[in-house]
Amino acid sequence: MNALTGGKLKLIQAALRLITETRSLTSLGLRELAREAGLNPNTFYRHFKSLDEFGLQVLGYIAEEMKAGVRDLRQMADSSEQASRDTVAFVYHYFLANPAATTVAVRELHGPSPILRRALESQLEASAREMAEDIIERQLVSAVPPETIHEISRMTIRYILFRAMDYIEKPAQRETIQTETEHFINRQFRGAMLDHLSQTEVERLALRQS
Amino acid sequence: MNALTGGKLKLIQAALRLITETRSLTSLGLRELAREAGLNPNTFYRHFKSLDEFGLQVLGYIAEEMKAGVRDLRQMADSSEQASRDTVAFVYHYFLANPAATTVAVRELHGPSPILRRALESQLEASAREMAEDIIERQLVSAVPPETIHEISRMTIRYILFRAMDYIEKPAQRETIQTETEHFINRQFRGAMLDHLSQTEVERLALRQS
DNA sequence: GCAGGCAGTATACGACTGTCTACTTCCCTG
DNA sequence: CAGGGAAGTAGACAGTCGTATACTGCCTGC
Numbered sequence: 001m002n003a004l005t006g007g008k009l010k011l012i013q014a015a016l017r018l019i020t021e022t023r024s025l026t027s028l029g030l031r032e033l034a035r036e037a038g039l040n041p042n043t044f045y046r047h048f049k050s051l052d053e054f055g056l057q058v059l060g061y062i063a064e065e066m067k068a069g070v071r072d073l074r075q076m077a078d079s080s081e082q083a084s085r086d087t088v089a090f091v092y093h094y095f096l097a098n099p100a101a102t103t104v105a106v107r108e109l110h111g112p113s114p115i116l117r118r119a120l121e122s123q124l125e126a127s128a129r130e131m132a133e134d135i136i137e138r139q140l141v142s143a144v145p146p147e148t149i150h151e152i153s154r155m156t157i158r159y160i161l162f163r164a165m166d167y168i169e170k171p172a173q174r175e176t177i178q179t180e181t182e183h184f185i186n187r188q189f190r191g192a193m194l195d196h197l198s199q200t201e202v203e204r205l206a207l208r209q210s
Numbered sequence: 211m212n213a214l215t216g217g218k219l220k221l222i223q224a225a226l227r228l229i230t231e232t233r234s235l236t237s238l239g240l241r242e243l244a245r246e247a248g249l250n251p252n253t254f255y256r257h258f259k260s261l262d263e264f265g266l267q268v269l270g271y272i273a274e275e276m277k278a279g280v281r282d283l284r285q286m287a288d289s290s291e292q293a294s295r296d297t298v299a300f301v302y303h304y305f306l307a308n309p310a311a312t313t314v315a316v317r318e319l320h321g322p323s324p325i326l327r328r329a330l331e332s333q334l335e336a337s338a339r340e341m342a343e344d345i346i347e348r349q350l351v352s353a354v355p356p357e358t359i360h361e362i363s364r365m366t367i368r369y370i371l372f373r374a375m376d377y378i379e380k381p382a383q384r385e386t387i388q389t390e391t392e393h394f395i396n397r398q399f400r401g402a403m404l405d406h407l408s409q410t411e412v413e414r415l416a417l418r419q420s
Numbered sequence: 421g422c423a424g425g426c427a428g429t430a431t432a433c434g435a436c437t438g439t440c441t442a443c444t445t446c447c448c449t450g
Numbered sequence: 451c452a453g454g455g456a457a458g459t460a461g462a463c464a465g466t467c468g469t470a471t472a473c474t475g476c477c478t479g480c
Binding site for chain 2: 436438
């Protein structure tokens with residue numbers, strides 16, 4: 001069942017450990033990995049054909065981790081009224097608990113390897129789709145057309161991922177990041193509700209109840 | 211006046227050339243640079259003390275480039291009514307014309323070197339502040355408090371930068387990216403105009419003129 | 421109980437890296 | 451015209467890298 005034998009897992013975890021500090025997945029060396037994992041350099045070849053394949057496997061590994069996190073998230077969100085606030089809090093908490101996976105994702109999303117970039121993009125795309133369908137299903141913002149919800153979901157996923165790095169590294173800013181993310185989401189959806197109105201009409205509405 | 215002597219400039223431009231393909235600034239080697247620049251490896255030491263210092267100088271170089279671009283932008287925007295649309299088009303056009311600088315910025319913003327990250331962050335912060343003050347000065351969205359405008363400006367600058375990579379790499383998606391960016395900006399500001407309203411009030415407003 | 425495959429090790433090779441010292445070439449200035 | 455400093459070159463150093471081949475131990479199926 002568990003497809004990861006000892007050495008393989010050790011190497012992947014070594015990679016995550018190294019990346020958390022000051023490295024990037026693409027820049028890791030085979031020997032460096034083995035050293036960190038406490039293994040002989042050649043053991044690497046027993047499990048991976050090349051460093052590219054290794055990178056993909058690491059991505060797959062953290063994708064599994066993330067999926068587990070998302071499952072928990074959906075269970076929790078179902079029992080909540082103010083979905084955006086709780087969801088944001090939960091997601092950042094999750095990132096904080098998995099700094100290595102988060103760092104890898106952020107760093108390689110725009111990193112030098114096209115292969116990893118594509119893999120990560122489709123991963124994010126899947127998460128965004130899941131988020132959008134969840135919102136649609138639960139009719140959280142019924143006044144916005146489905147396509148727009150998908151669009152905003154994609155933006156939100158990306159936005160959260162970028163802020164996640166700061167969230168991990170700068171404890172003092174965590175509250176700020178959290179509330180700014182809530183603002184981000186709420187404003188996106190509220191703004192989208194007014195997509196069909198002209199600039200002047202929106203301004204008129206905004207001033208009415210100030 | 212021009213502080214860049216021949217060799218120094220050659221090395222920096224070599225770096226930009228290499229990065230555009232599949233490299234990252236942090237991962238460049240001294241000899242690799244010299245080879246690409248057609249110089250002896252040791253010439254590097256005549257101009258830079260270390261690779262870190264080199265990275266900072268490259269950042270400074272592209273910051274100069276970007277500042278020139280922003281100057282042009284402000285001149286142009288002053289003569290325009292529909293500011294967001296034209297501005298977005300201009301900015302992406304600019305990124306397209308400077309792919310190397312753009313790639314460096316995106317890649318190192320979350321890259322492995324903390325020094326470069328900090329440098330880039332303050333650079334972005336400055337751009338965001340400039341953008342926000344421009345918006346306030348010209349009273350483009352007078353119904354939103356200044357602090358919120360700054361917040362949205364920061365988000366927008368980051369969002370555009372991220373999308374810039376796709377914009378450069380995927381010509382087929384350029385129109386989509388451009389319109390999505392406009393949506394992003396408009397929704398943020400429109401949503402912010404309704405910050406003081408409750409969820410149900412917003413929904414009532416949204417439905418009125420559908 | 422033994423054969424075969426799998427995980428891990430040892431050693432070695434060539435290529436590449438950053439850095440050092442010593443040398444040459446060129447331009448600018450007095 | 452002479453001299454000095456800056457730019458660039460040459461060669462060598464120790465270290466690291468990825469890779470290949472050959473080896474040892476262990477577990478499993480027959």
